[in-house]
Every structure is written in structure tokens, then in C-alpha cells.
Amino acid sequence: MFLATGFCSSKDWILLGLSMANWSALCFIAFLAAAMALSRRGG
Secondary structure, eight states: OOOOOSOTTOOOOEETTEEHHHHHHHHHHHHHHHHHHHHHTTO
16 A cells, blocks of 8 residues: 655655645644634634
């Protein structure tokens, strides 16, 4: 299914200059900010 090389330093997946790890961190921060905004307004 997936072929892992074991080399953590190789960046095979890059979109708009960001790696998969960067996109994962950005999505986590966005979801966290959305959850905080919803909880503050009572929704």
C-alpha cells in the first residue's frame, strides 16, 4: 500500500512549499482555533 524508505530526512510529499508534517501542524492549529472560537461563543 505504502512504501516507506525509513529515511525521515527525505521529503517526498510537498505542497505549496510545505511538507506533510507542516500541513498536519497547520491543520491541527486551525482546528484548535476553530474549537476555541466555538466554545467561547457558546456554540
